Amino acid sequence: MNPRLSLFLYNLLFPFALLAMLPNLLMRLVRRGNYQRKFGQRFGIYDPQLQARLGSGEWIWIHSISVGETFLALKLAQKMRTLDPAILIVLSVTTSTGFALAEKSATGWLEVIYNPLDALPFVHRALKFVRPAQLIFVEAMWPNLLLGAKKRGIPVIMIPRLSERSERRFRKFRFFTGGFFGAFDCMCAQEPEDPPRLESVGADPEKIQVTGSIKFDHADDKPSTRVAEFRALVKMLGVKDGSPILLAGSTFQGEEKILADMFVELRHQFPDLFLILVPRHVERTPEVIAEIKPLGFRIARRSTLANRAMKADCLIVDTTGELRDWYHLASVVFIGKSLTSFGGQNPVEAAVAGKPVIFGPHMENFRNIVQLLLARKAAIQVANPLELKSEIERLLALPQLLQEMSGRAHDALVSHQGATERAAKLLLGMRKSGTPRQPAPAV
DSSP states (O other): OOHHHHHHHHHHHHHHHHHHHHHHHHHHHHHHOOTTTTGGGGGTOOOHHHHHHHTTSOEEEEEOOSHHHHHHHHHHHHHHHHHOTTOEEEEEESSHHHHHHHHTTOOSSEEEEEOOOSSHHHHHHHHHHHOOSEEEEESOOOHHHHHHHHHTTOOEEEEOOOOHHHHHHHHHTHHHHHHHHHTOSEEEESSTTHHHHHHHTTOOGGGEEEOOOTTTOOTTOOOOTHHHHHHHHHHHTTOOTTOOEEEEEEEOTTHHHHHHHHHHHHHHHOTTOEEEEEESSGGGHHHHHHHHGGGOOOEEEGGGOOSSOOOOSEEEOOSSSOHHHHGGGOSEEEESSSSSSSSOOOOHHHHHTTOOEEEOSOOGGGHHHHHHHHHTTOEEEOSSHHHHHHHHHHHHHOHHHHHHHHHHHHHTTGGGTTHHHHHHHHHHTTOOOOOOOOOOOOO
16 A cells, blocks of 8 residues: 555544553553653754754654563664764654653764654654754654655664564555654664565565664673662662572563562462562552561662662562663562563563563464574473473572573573674664754644
C-alpha cells in the first residue's frame, strides 16, 4: 500500500485507538507520578527558552520510548558526539521513567524532550520547532512523525528490534504497515539474518545495513562508579563479603513471589544468601512488598535507605536507571518477564557484567541473544519454577561452574563490539546538509 494511503487510514483510526487506550494511559501517568511536568511537550508546546535553544542550531533528533530504548539512545548519542564534537542532539522519550533517565545526561549539546503524540497537529508543531537535520527512531516508529519528516526532506533512519511476534504481526498487516517500513532511508540491522526479515515486512533491501547490536556492544563500556556505592549499601544491610546474591531483574507480576518463596527454601542450604528484586515497573513496589512480607524475612527499599546500618534479607530496588550497575553485585541473575509473562526482558546487561543468566521459557522478544547465550553455555533456560530453583541451587553449590559461566557470558558478546561506532558513523554520513536556520516563528 502507498504510505500516504496507509497514513490516511492510520489517522482515521488513531483517535479511536487513543480513546480506547486512554484510561490505561492516564492510570499509568498518575501511577508513575510527575506527569504534569512538561506536559505540554506531548502536544508540541515548548516554552520560549526551549524554542530559543532549538532555533539556535542544527539538531539530530533521536526518538526513544522508555528506559531500555533510552539507554541505547544515550549510548548512540554519546558516540556520535565523540565522533563529531560539534553536533547537537534532541533526545525525545515517551515515559516519565525514560525522561528521568535521559535528563540525568542532559547537557548543552543534548536536549531532552517528551515525544509529541503521533497526531498531525502535534507532530507538525514539533517538527516546526526542532527542524532536525536527521531523525532516528530507536526500535519503534511513529507514522505521522516518520512521513512528516520525509515530506520535509529530512533523512529518517530506524534502529529496529523485530521480535518473532512483531514480525508475524507486521507480515500479517503488511498491506497497511509495509509502506511505513519502506519509507526509511536506512535501517541499522542488528544481526546478519535480520535483513530478509525486515524485507519481509516491507523494508527496502538496498537500505538495510548490518551494523550489529548497540545493546550488545560493550567495547566502550567503562566500569561504573556506582558499583562500589551499591556494594557499600548491601554491606550496610548486613551482607558479608563473598555472600551469594540472587538478583531478579525487570520482574513482572507473580515472579517476585516465586523468587521469594524459592529464596526462603534456598536459605536452608545457603544461609548467607541475599535476594535483590528489581521490578520492571517500580510503581508495583507496594504490591510486591504485600505479596512477600508474610514470608517473614526482612525487606529494605532502595529508595528509602538511609545512611545507617540496618539488617535485611532482601532489597527491593524501586528506583530507575540503576539495574545495569546492580547486576555487577549478583552471583546469579534471573531475567524477568520470562516465567509468568510473555516476551522476556533484555539479558544483555547481565551478560556484559559477566554474570550467569537464567531465564524462563518466554524470551521471544530476545531470540537472537538467547540463542547466542545458550549456544555458548553462558545462560540456562528453565521451563518452570521447580527447574529454576534446581538450577539456582546447582550454580550456587558449584563456584567453579559459576566462574566458567561468567566468563562465557562476557565473551559471547565480543562479535558485537564496535556496533555503536559503526552505526554512529553511518548516521553521521547521512545528515541533511542545510543552510543557516532562522528561529522558528512564535506560536
